[in-house]
Amino acid sequence: MENRVEEFRKSLGMNQEDLAKAIKVSRQTISSIENGKYNPSLELAFIISDFFGKSIEEIFIHERSNEHEEK
Secondary structure, eight states: OEEOHHHHHHHTTOOHHHHHHHHTSOHHHHHHHHTTSOOOOHHHHHHHHHHHTOOHHHHEEOOOOSTTSOO
8 A cells, every 4th residue: 555654744844753753653663654564553544644634545545456346
């Protein structure tokens, strides 16, 4: 899943450590989220979206697959 965490973080002039401290996670967690190596829990996604004042959909980009559509 792609995300815009790094973009929003940098727009506030924050480094990864600053954001990690603000939302009470490790800097490694922020790095992994930004690099797409870790998808945050729903709870953490809400914490991040609340911190930036954005909707989850504005931060996390989910491409829906068509495999569950009826044929």
